[in-house]
Amino acid sequence: MESDRSGFERFRGRPGLARIRTPDAAIRGLLNGAAEPEDLYEAAGRVRPLASKPQDPADLDRALARWSPGKGDLALGRAFKGLLDSSDQETALHAAESMSVMEVRYAKAIDTARKNNNQYMQAILYSELAELTGVRETLGIFYLRQAFEALVVLSDRKALNCDSLKLAVKLQLLMGRTKTAIQLAQKALKSYPNDPGLLEALADLKFQVRDYEGLRAVVRRLEEVGALDMGRLSQAARRWL
Amino acid sequence: MGIRKARPWIMTAELVAAAATAFAWNALSASAPGFPGLAFLPYWLPAVVFASFYGPWIAYASIGLSLLAIAGLSILTAGDFSAFPIHELVSPSAALVLAAISALGFGSIARKDGFASLLQRYRAAYKDKLRLGRTLEAVKIVNAYYEKELLSAQDALPLLHEHLRGLNTRSVSELASGLLALANRFASLRSGAVYRYDERADQLELVARYGDSPAPASRPLEGSVEGWAFRNASRFTLRQVLEDPYLAKMDDGRVVLALPLGPAEHSWGVFVALDMPFVAYTESNERALSAILELARPYLERAVRFERLARESDFDAHSGIPSYGQFSALLADAFSRETPFSLILCQIDNLRSMIQELGPAAERACVSSLSSVFSGTDAAIELCQYKRSDQIAILIPGLREDGVSRMSLEALAALQSQPPVIADREVRLDLRIGFASRRAADQSSEDMTGRAELLIEMQA
Numbered sequence: 001m002e003s004d005r006s007g008f009e010r011f012r013g014r015p016g017l018a019r020i021r022t023p024d025a026a027i028r029g030l031l032n033g034a035a036e037p038e039d040l041y042e043a044a045g046r047v048r049p050l051a052s053k054p055q056d057p058a059d060l061d062r063a064l065a066r067w068s069p070g071k072g073d074l075a076l077g078r079a080f081k082g083l084l085d086s087s088d089q090e091t092a093l094h095a096a097e098s099m100s101v102m103e104v105r106y107a108k109a110i111d112t113a114r115k116n117n118n119q120y121m122q123a124i125l126y127s128e129l130a131e132l133t134g135v136r137e138t139l140g141i142f143y144l145r146q147a148f149e150a151l152v153v154l155s156d157r158k159a160l161n162c163d164s165l166k167l168a169v170k171l172q173l174l175m176g177r178t179k180t181a182i183q184l185a186q187k188a189l190k191s192y193p194n195d196p197g198l199l200e201a202l203a204d205l206k207f208q209v210r211d212y213e214g215l216r217a218v219v220r221r222l223e224e225v226g227a228l229d230m231g232r233l234s235q236a237a238r239r240w241l
Numbered sequence: 242m243g244i245r246k247a248r249p250w251i252m253t254a255e256l257v258a259a260a261a262t263a264f265a266w267n268a269l270s271a272s273a274p275g276f277p278g279l280a281f282l283p284y285w286l287p288a289v290v291f292a293s294f295y296g297p298w299i300a301y302a303s304i305g306l307s308l309l310a311i312a313g314l315s316i317l318t319a320g321d322f323s324a325f326p327i328h329e330l331v332s333p334s335a336a337l338v339l340a341a342i343s344a345l346g347f348g349s350i351a352r353k354d355g356f357a358s359l360l361q362r363y364r365a366a367y368k369d370k371l372r373l374g375r376t377l378e379a380v381k382i383v384n385a386y387y388e389k390e391l392l393s394a395q396d397a398l399p400l401l402h403e404h405l406r407g408l409n410t411r412s413v414s415e416l417a418s419g420l421l422a423l424a425n426r427f428a429s430l431r432s433g434a435v436y437r438y439d440e441r442a443d444q445l446e447l448v449a450r451y452g453d454s455p456a457p458a459s460r461p462l463e464g465s466v467e468g469w470a471f472r473n474a475s476r477f478t479l480r481q482v483l484e485d486p487y488l489a490k491m492d493d494g495r496v497v498l499a500l501p502l503g504p505a506e507h508s509w510g511v512f513v514a515l516d517m518p519f520v521a522y523t524e525s526n527e528r529a530l531s532a533i534l535e536l537a538r539p540y541l542e543r544a545v546r547f548e549r550l551a552r553e554s555d556f557d558a559h560s561g562i563p564s565y566g567q568f569s570a571l572l573a574d575a576f577s578r579e580t581p582f583s584l585i586l587c588q589i590d591n592l593r594s595m596i597q598e599l600g601p602a603a604e605r606a607c608v609s610s611l612s613s614v615f616s617g618t619d620a621a622i623e624l625c626q627y628k629r630s631d632q633i634a635i636l637i638p639g640l641r642e643d644g645v646s647r648m649s650l651e652a653l654a655a656l657q658s659q660p661p662v663i664a665d666r667e668v669r670l671d672l673r674i675g676f677a678s679r680r681a682a683d684q685s686s687e688d689m690t691g692r693a694e695l696l697i698e699m700q701a
Contacts, residue, residue, distance in 0.1 A: 049394040075393030204519035210494045235523040
């Protein structure tokens with residue numbers, strides 16, 4: 001019997017009772033005395049990246065159940081997009097339906113943001129849609145335009161804050177307008193001279209156009225504001241000091 | 242104040258409340274004070290409860306307090322304690338005896354492991370559950386974070402293994418494209434290209450590209466950073482441009498990284514990173530990219546080897562022209578397109594004797610002379626080996642029956658008037674020519690080759 005085996009031995013052989021599928025269920029089971037710590041380790045060990053093939057439709061469905069738009073989480077959308085070309089028709093259909101569900105959620109979120117007069121959230125949602133669809137596709141370009149127009153409304157209202165300026169720089173970059181992105185970043189830095197996010201964005205732009213002196217100046221500025229204490233940015237920036 | 246510290250106060254309050262209940266009961270039962278009949282219950286029940294939780298002595302204290310409350314009431318009402326039927330309290334009253342025995346009994350239960358320890362265990366379990374619940378809430382939050390990170394990971398190690406397995410292809414261009422996609426995922430490459438060294442042109446030729454950055458179709462070995470990386474089998478990194486004026490001169494602002502591909506002693510080509518985010522341009526990322534290319538090296542060597550073998554089997558080793566297998570494929574393709582074309586078969590009867598006399602180079606020389614004779618036309622001819630080593634097939638697109646017969650006669654005349662020179666000797670080719678053009682009635686290409694072969698047989 002399964003209960004006779006202790007520890008991880010329970011997972012050898014055929015499972016008697018239904019196995020706990022997710023770490024979240026294992027934690028709830030632990031709380032109610034219906035699971036052991038080994039169930040949590042086993043469930044956690046089975047979590048795989050969504051991009052890992054072959055993709056388990058049940059894993060994707062679970063992820064879709066927990067997903068909501070506007071959080072910058074594009075991995076699930078990309079996973080479904082990758083399955084659209086599957087040779088198995090059922091898988092491709094399932095992926096298409098799931099993408100449709102995501103689009104509906106985006107539409108609802110955009111509608112809510114519009115009703116709440118939240119242009120920033122609208123811009124975020126449209127930019128995510130553009131990245132998911134592909135910024136070179138016709139629909140992607142449309143979404144980018146919508147995102148840009150939402151930020152223009154904010155600008156007219158003089159309500160652009162640091163985050164919305166960073167988003168504006170990102171949109172320019174997605175549209176392929178590097179020079180405009182640089183101008184916008186430099187203008188934003190006049191209002192927020194110490195923001196590490198803006199400085200990092202400008203450093204990336206200077207790196208792209210190979211403006212080494214400009215890049216070094218930005219990196220020095222990053223060091224002054226204490227943004228180079230640790231992390232990946234620190235590693236990249238110190239190469240230029 | 243904690244529960245533990247407040248317990249004595251709670252107990253005292255409970256005792257006072259029990260006494261107050263007895264006081265109130267007596268006040269309401271002025272006609273029958275004390276313990277007559279069922280009136281003893283307000284005194285007995287609290288005592289039993291106290292005995293269960295706190296032991297027999299507290300139960301007696303509860304009975305004592307209740308008695309004091311009753312006595313107090315008699316003083317308040319009658320003005321005199323002696324008016325209180327005290328004898329009823331002290332006489333062997335069944336109710337009082339029952340209360341005393343119950344207190345003892347229930348107190349004994351409270352002392353033993355049964356009830357009190359059950360309560361203790363219950364309290365401990367409840368506390369543990371509260372504590373566990375708080376801990377698991379924290380675990381839940383941490384789990385949610387790491388699960389999200391893992392689910393959306395694009396560069397986890399298992400993914401690297403999957404992508405490396407995907408490089409197991411026989412096509413060099415497919416492998417190169419796969420390598421660029423891998424670099425995009427694991428080294429944040431936005432644009433890149435793979436070049437291979439072309440020995441004949443002595444330059445680097447583009448095999449595959451990725452992303453939006455421009456990648457020229459070829460790069461010279463001298464004067465380009467790609468060529469420098471290939472010639473020196475060394476890594477080029479953008480940062481070197483600021484330190485090395487020689488590299489700075491070669492740099493055209495496109496290349497971020499250039500890494501040689503293949504073994505150090507014999508580089509096959511160059512992997513070029515054209516665009517990556519600023520935060521990805523780190524030494525550790527460069528090392529990661531080098532490690533990925535090193536892991537992909539066996540797959541690249543296999544694909545290159547396979548490509549070479551395929552090319553060799555496509556060409557006849559002696560004559561240097563496409564093999565019979567290639568000819569069959571070309572013929573089938575031409576036939577399927579349903580456009581007019583013609584076929585000429587040449588059989589060189591004295592080829593073997595020429596090779597014996599003049600050496601293996603004679604074969605190539607013969608093919609070369611045939612090729613030059615037929616290449617004189619405007620048609621894009623395909624010269625291939627036919628079934629036997631002394632047979633050559635020529636495919637001429639767009640040529641019909643009358644054109645092919647004229648071309649064959651002109652070729653024969655040209656070869657006779659200007660015989661080929663092999664090893665400084667004029668050589669007469671003992672040539673038989675058969676030809677055929679595509680007809681509407683032809684069911685397959687064999688119908689055409691059959692007609693051409695028949696013509697050759699007829700000249701024997």
